Amino acid sequence: MVSILILLVCASMSTPSTPEATATTPAPTETTPDAPASMGLPQTIKRVAPGVVTIKTFDAHGDPLGLGSGFLIEGGRVVTNAHVVENAARAEVYDSEEQLLGVTDYAESLSAHVDLAVLPAMPHPPTTLRLATSELLIGESIFVIGAPQGLSNTVSTGIISALRGHEGKRWIQITAPISQGSSGGPVLNQSGEVVGVSVAVLRDGQNLNFAVPIRDVKALIGSPPGRITFTGPRPQNQPQETTLPASEPQPPPKPNFNKLLLASPRIASNQTLSGELNEDDTEFGSGGRMELFSAEGKKGDVYTLISTSESFSPAIDALIANSNGAPEGIGTMDRSGEHLSRIVIRLRNSGVFGILVSKSTSNLTGSYKIGLFKGEVSLLDASKRMSANRWQLITKESKYSIYFDKTSFRKITQTHRRAWVWWQYHGWESHSSGRYNHYKSQQEFDCTERATHRLSDAYYEDEQLIDSDEPSSRWVPWTPGSIGEFVGETVCGL
Structure with a gap:
C-alpha cells in the first residue's frame, strides 16, 4: 500500500495555483444569524x-x-x-x-x-x-x-x-x-x-x-x-576561512528599524513623558545623544510632536521604517525657540512610527519632556499640556517603561511611602478581561523592611479601562536585583 x-x-x-471550482451556496444555519439568506458567496467573501x-x-x-x-x-x-x-x-x-x-x-x-x-x-x-x-x-x-x-x-x-x-x-x-x-x-x-x-x-x-x-x-x-x-537560529560568528576576501568586503547587516521600534518605550496619543539624555544613551555624530520612543496610528492621522528642555536645545524627529527596513524621516522640525521644537505629521500608512529626541553636543546632559498630541496643536496649547505632566520616568526596559505619579506620592510615615506606579508595556499583555498594554497599581512601600504592598490595580487597553480590583496583597519582600527592588528603592529615595 x-x-x-x-x-x-x-x-x-514557486508559481501559485488557484483554480476555482463552482460551488452552490446553501442557506445560512441558525448558528449564523448575521448572515442573511440573500447574501451570496461574493458578498460573504x-x-x-x-x-x-x-x-x-x-x-x-x-x-x-x-x-x-x-x-x-x-x-x-x-x-x-x-x-x-x-x-x-x-x-x-x-x-x-x-x-x-x-x-x-x-x-x-x-x-x-x-x-x-x-x-x-x-x-x-x-x-x-x-x-x-x-x-x-x-x-x-x-x-x-x-x-x-x-x-x-x-x-x-x-x-x-x-x-x-x-x-x-x-x-x-x-x-x-x-x-x-x-x-x-x-x-x-x-x-x-x-x-x-x-x-x-x-x-x-x-x-x-x-x-x-x-x-x-x-x-x-x-x-x-x-x-x-520563536525558535529561529541566532547568528553565530563564522570562522575566518569562510569570510569574503579583502577585495570583496562583507556587506553590512540589513537594517531592522521596525524591530528597534518595538523595543522602544511607547507613548500614547495626548500623553507627555519625561526623560533624560546622558552618557548612557545612544551616541551619534560628534558625541551627541538620542533616545527613541514609539507610537502607533492609522493612515491619514495627524499628530503634533513637541520636545522641551531647560537644560539643552532639543531636536525632535518622526521616523518610519521604509520598504528596506531602514529609518525614514516624516515631517519637518519647526524649532520655535531655543528650548522648544515641534513637528506636525500626517501618517501615510497605518502602523508604528518612531519619535527621536536628541541633542547635538556632548558636553550637555539634562532632562527633557516629550509630548504626542492628536491633530495640529498650537505651541501655546501644547506647552500648557506638557507643564501639567504628572508622571515621572523611573526606568525604561526592553519590554516596558515604569513611571510613578508625582501627584499621588505621599510619605505615610518616616519609613513608609505610597504612590501610584504605571507599567507602560511596548507590546500587548493578556488579562482575563482582554488584552492590555498599560497597568497602574497603587502601592505602599516599607523602606525599612524593603517590601511592597499592592492596594489597587487597573488594566488599560491604550486609554480604555478594561478591569480594576482591590487586591488583598500581602507584603512582598523585594527580590535582590529585581525590578521591584529598583522601583522600591527609587520611591523610598524621594
Whole structure:
C-alpha cells in the first residue's frame, strides 16, 4: 500500500495555483444569524476577507525567511500554522491592503502536533472572523482564502471530500486548492465562519488538500496564553576561512528599524513623558545623544510632536521604517525657540512610527519632556499640556517603561511611602478581561523592611479601562536585583 506523505505547505517562491471550482451556496444555519439568506458567496467573501492576513517571517539577520497566511479572531489575535513561524526570529503581520498590523517574536500558544499557532493580538485589527459552532459534513461547500507568494485574498472554492486520520491526528480533506504560501489561512463555510485551517497537500496526488479541524483550533485558543519565543537560529560568528576576501568586503547587516521600534518605550496619543539624555544613551555624530520612543496610528492621522528642555536645545524627529527596513524621516522640525521644537505629521500608512529626541553636543546632559498630541496643536496649547505632566520616568526596559505619579506620592510615615506606579508595556499583555498594554497599581512601600504592598490595580487597553480590583496583597519582600527592588528603592529615595 502506498503510504500517504503529507507535505506541509511552507512559504516558497514557486508559481501559485488557484483554480476555482463552482460551488452552490446553501442557506445560512441558525448558528449564523448575521448572515442573511440573500447574501451570496461574493458578498460573504467581501465581508470576511479583511480578516485574513499575510505573515512574513525573517531570520535573526533580518533576511526574509518565508510567507504564510493567517486570520484574525476575537481580541485581535492571529491564528496560523506552527510551521509558518518555524525557524523564524520574528514575524510581520500585514492586512489585505499590505499595511503592517504588527510585529512579534513569540506566540501565545503553539502546538507542533496539530500544526497550529496563536500569535499575540494586533493593535488595530480591521475585522475578526467567527469560528463555526460545529464541523461541516462531507459534501458541504467551503472556500479558502490565502496569500500564495504574498498575493493576499486569493480565493478558491470546493467541498469537504473526506475526514482522515493519520499519525494520531484528524484532518479535513478538501477539494479547494491550497497553494504554497496559503498555509495557515482559513477554511470557511458559506456563511463566512471558520471551519478549519489550511495546512497540507498530498505530495504525489492531485488536488488532495488538507486542513486542521475547527475543534483543534478552539482547543488551542482556549488554552492559557503564554509567551513561546520563536525558535529561529541566532547568528553565530563564522570562522575566518569562510569570510569574503579583502577585495570583496562583507556587506553590512540589513537594517531592522521596525524591530528597534518595538523595543522602544511607547507613548500614547495626548500623553507627555519625561526623560533624560546622558552618557548612557545612544551616541551619534560628534558625541551627541538620542533616545527613541514609539507610537502607533492609522493612515491619514495627524499628530503634533513637541520636545522641551531647560537644560539643552532639543531636536525632535518622526521616523518610519521604509520598504528596506531602514529609518525614514516624516515631517519637518519647526524649532520655535531655543528650548522648544515641534513637528506636525500626517501618517501615510497605518502602523508604528518612531519619535527621536536628541541633542547635538556632548558636553550637555539634562532632562527633557516629550509630548504626542492628536491633530495640529498650537505651541501655546501644547506647552500648557506638557507643564501639567504628572508622571515621572523611573526606568525604561526592553519590554516596558515604569513611571510613578508625582501627584499621588505621599510619605505615610518616616519609613513608609505610597504612590501610584504605571507599567507602560511596548507590546500587548493578556488579562482575563482582554488584552492590555498599560497597568497602574497603587502601592505602599516599607523602606525599612524593603517590601511592597499592592492596594489597587487597573488594566488599560491604550486609554480604555478594561478591569480594576482591590487586591488583598500581602507584603512582598523585594527580590535582590529585581525590578521591584529598583522601583522600591527609587520611591523610598524621594
